[in-house]
Amino acid sequence: MLKMKNINKVYQTEKVQTHALRDFSLDVEEGEFIAVTGPSGSGKTTFLNIAGMLEPFTKGQYLLDDVDVGTLSDNQRADLRNQKIGFIFQGFNLIPDLNLYENVEVPLRYRGIKSAERKRRIENCLEKVGLASRAKHLPQQLSGGQQQRVAIARALAGEPRFLLADEPTGNLDSLMARQVMELLEDINREGATIIMVTHDAELARRAPRNIQVVDGQLADFTLYQSRPSGVVTPANVAVEA
Amino acid sequence: MFIHYLDLSWRSLRRTPLISALMIAAIAVGIGITMTSLSVYHMMSMDPIPHKSDRLFHVQLNTMDEGRTWTTEDNLPYQLTYTDAMNLYNADFPERKTMSMRTGFSVHMNSSEVKPFLEGARATGREFFAMFDLDFVHGASWTENQQINASPVVVINQELNERLFGGENSVGRQIYLDDESYEIIGIVKNWEIHTKYYDLNNGAFNRMEKIFVPFSLVVSKELSSWGNTNGWKFEDVRTFQDHLQSEQFWIQFWAELDTPEEQQIYSDYLRTYLSEQATKGRFERETVQFALRNVNQWLEYNNVVTEDNRVLVGLSFMFLTVCLANILGLMLGKFLRRAPEVGVRRALGASKRQIFAQHLVEVSVLGLLGGLFGIGIAQLGLWGVRQTYSYYSALATMDTYMLLAAPAIAIGACVIAGLYPAWLVCRTTPAIYLKTQ
Numbered sequence: 246m247l248k249m250k251n252i253n254k255v256y257q258t259e260k261v262q263t264h265a266l267r268d269f270s271l272d273v274e275e276g277e278f279i280a281v282t283g284p285s286g287s288g289k290t291t292f293l294n295i296a297g298m299l300e301p302f303t304k305g306q307y308l309l310d311d312v313d314v315g316t317l318s319d320n321q322r323a324d325l326r327n328q329k330i331g332f333i334f335q336g337f338n339l340i341p342d343l344n345l346y347e348n349v350e351v352p353l354r355y356r357g358i359k360s361a362e363r364k365r366r367i368e369n370c371l372e373k374v375g376l377a378s379r380a381k382h383l384p385q386q387l388s389g390g391q392q393q394r395v396a397i398a399r400a401l402a403g404e405p406r407f408l409l410a411d412e413p414t415g416n417l418d419s420l421m422a423r424q425v426m427e428l429l430e431d432i433n434r435e436g437a438t439i440i441m442v443t444h445d446a447e448l449a450r451r452a453p454r455n456i457q458v459v460d461g462q463l464a465d466f467t468l469y470q471s472r473p474s475g476v477v478t479p480a481n482v483a484v485e486a
Numbered sequence: 487m488f489i490h491y492l493d494l495s496w497r498s499l500r501r502t503p504l505i506s507a508l509m510i511a512a513i514a515v516g517i518g519i520t521m522t523s524l525s526v527y528h529m530m531s532m533d534p535i536p537h538k539s540d541r542l543f544h545v546q547l548n549t550m551d552e553g554r555t556w557t558t559e560d561n562l563p564y565q566l567t568y569t570d571a572m573n574l575y576n577a578d579f580p581e582r583k584t585m586s587m588r589t590g591f592s593v594h595m596n597s598s599e600v601k602p603f604l605e606g607a608r609a610t611g612r613e614f615f616a617m618f619d620l621d622f623v624h625g626a627s628w629t630e631n632q633q634i635n636a637s638p639v640v641v642i643n644q645e646l647n648e649r650l651f652g653g654e655n656s657v658g659r660q661i662y663l664d665d666e667s668y669e670i671i672g673i674v675k676n677w678e679i680h681t682k683y684y685d686l687n688n689g690a691f692n693r694m695e696k697i698f699v700p701f702s703l704v705v706s707k708e709l710s711s712w713g714n715t716n717g718w719k720f721e722d723v724r725t726f727q728d729h730l731q732s733e734q735f736w737i738q739f740w741a742e743l744d745t746p747e748e749q750q751i752y753s754d755y756l757r758t759y760l761s762e763q764a765t766k767g768r769f770e771r772e773t774v775q776f777a778l779r780n781v782n783q784w785l786e787y788n789n790v791v792t793e794d795n796r797v798l799v800g801l802s803f804m805f806l807t808v809c810l811a812n813i814l815g816l817m818l819g820k821f822l823r824r825a826p827e828v829g830v831r832r833a834l835g836a837s838k839r840q841i842f843a844q845h846l847v848e849v850s851v852l853g854l855l856g857g858l859f860g861i862g863i864a865q866l867g868l869w870g871v872r873q874t875y876s877y878y879s880a881l882a883t884m885d886t887y888m889l890l891a892a893p894a895i896a897i898g899a900c901v902i903a904g905l906y907p908a909w910l911v912c913r914t915t916p917a918i919y920l921k922t923q
């Protein structure tokens with residue numbers, strides 16, 4: 246589904262040149278659930294943004310469903326993004342003027358989904374994240390964790406084939422975090438491909454495949470097999486080290 | 487989606503009430519001032535009789551000695567002599583033609599109820615009403631016989647009929663003009679035109695006459711002109727008879743010529759007529775000069791819409807541009823502050839075009855609101871014009887066109903001012919604002 250080959254991303258600011266990604270290569274199959282870890286500033290968000298076509302890259306090749314993203318126009322990218330990709334941003338990035346219901350509605354509107362169907366999906370997703378009763382609230386009336394859950398609901402409502410989640414549990418307590426993880430696992434089972442950035446080792450371990458980004462490069466290592474959660478394998482410990 | 491954009495615009499306006507109010511006020515003031523000057527201009531330049539303005543011709547003849555000049559661009563006098571007016575009127579061609587002249591009377595009813603008052607009147611031919619589209623509510627124009635016999639008959643308009651008779655059908659009743667009794671034979675609708683194109687002598691925007699009498703009364707009652715009388719040579723005019731036989735210009739003349747052929751025939755006729763008159767020794771002229779000008783040419787020739795007016799409209803549009811420049815600045819600030827939100831929308835699948843459309847709708851809403859308030863300001867401005875210059879009272883109003891034009895111009899102007907900010911904001915790279923927590 247996703248094929249990145251020698252992707253480079255250089256940020257050019259006034260004085261410094263930051264090599265956020267260097268020769269980054271990755272293959273993701275349809276239906277995978279990948280946890281991405283790595284130190285702060287290593288390029289995880291940059292990778293997700295490029296995967297989601299939110300940012301151009303400096304060099305390399307990126308195929309999404311065999312389409313060369315580098316050759317697409319801005320409008321075509323917007324279309325693809327709208328049809329295939331769901332985002333959970335590192336900052337929640339809710340729109341302050343809109344209430345929860347309307348925030349979740351945003352991607353559905355751009356996709357041209359009919360009002361009745363929108364309503365069904367939004368209520369369903371808010372229910373899943375436990376915020377159905379607060380649909381009329383504005384983001385600033387919610388706690389950080391609640392806002393995080395709205396952002397998740399917004400991503401789920403689009404029923405994306407490809408979900409990019411940047412620290413989706415960063416602001417949640419461990420119970421809530423596990424619930425969110427279960428939600429993600431649910432939609433993964435239903436067929437969605439998921440790439441999730443996380444600092445939470447325990448959550449990362451629950452994902453069938455782990456990758457680590459260090460200094461803009463993939464620290465390649467073993468592909469983990471699906472296993473019961475909570476079981477720490479030696480290989481896993483090695484990754485943490 | 488459009489409704490959704492409207493909704494978003496409305497929220498955005500409410501979110502920053504002060505800036506929104508400022509922008510709307512700026513547009514409203516700009517539009518208000520523009521519409522004030524534009525409305526006056528529009529009324530001034532409006533065709534007063536659109537369906538036949540190209541068939542009504544004002545006649546000018548040069549009956550002065552060769553070499554004499556006049557104040558007009560082509561040295562033709564505006565009006566005709568009594569001799570020429572009568573000759574042209576008595577000719578067989580065309581069917582509809584008329585001389586006319588502004589005069590006036592002291593009007594009373596021979597009762598104590600209505601105090602006598604002075605009122606302008608038009609002495610003219612019986613064809614006048616049909617030519618200038620003055621419809622009768624009751625009665626009709628005077629007959630050929632009444633015209634020849636200079637019968638004391640009068641046509642009044644509805645307004646005067648209202649004042650004197652409370653609006654009832656007063657045909658057959660008497661009124662007193664300068665202490666002589668006249669029979670009312672017809673009542674015409676009030677004349678709803680803004681330019682007194684048929685007689686520009688007393689100013690193009692003066693009120694229309696409410697009283698009409700046969701032109702033959704000018705002779706029998708020795709009615710004097712309330713317009714201009716001009717001579718081009720010394721003449722010893724003592725009696726009214728002298729006045730009638732003089733070479734003085736004091737009568738307007740109009741002819742209705744329906745086809746180019748008729749216009750050609752009439753031109754030929756006038757050419758022959760003028761040569762004849764020259765040979766009679768009334769004036770010494772080799773070259774024949776005359777002019778037939780249709781209504782719009784006549785208004786143009788008389789500079790009814792002055793250069794000042796055009797300059798004023800131009801200036802007010804420049805002022806509107808200044809207002810728009812301010813709005814552009816305010817919008818730029820407002821839209822760019824919203825870049826993070828736009829980034830999120832882009833990431834969630836909005837195309838550039840959708841973002842652009844959303845912002846254009848927002849500026850259009852601003853324009854619409856500004857335009858509506860602008861109409862209010864324009865009304866105030868026009869009220870001011872009416873108070874200051876009563877002469878413009880009929881002109882300083884907004885007709886439907888102008889009422890519709892105001893928001894249209896406002897929206898158009900705002901969209902122009904909003905294009906750049908909207909374009910800038912829709913180019914937002916989605917990613918930039920997503921990283922920061």
Ligand SMILES: Nc1ncnc2c1ncn2[C@@H]1O[C@H](COP(=O)(O)OP(=O)(O)OP(=O)(O)O)[C@@H](O)[C@H]1O
Nearest residue numbers: 256258263265284285286287288289290291292921
């Ligand atoms: N727009 C930008 N302009 C310049 N430098 C940037 C920009 N975005 C990211 N960087 C730099 O690129 C590098 C990678 O950033 P990135 O946000 O991908 O890190 P990250 O792995 O997501 O970190 P964290 O775990 O803290 O979220 C960092 O050094 C960062 O400073």
Ligand SMILES: [Mg+2]
Nearest residue numbers: 289290335411
């Ligand atoms: Mg990050």
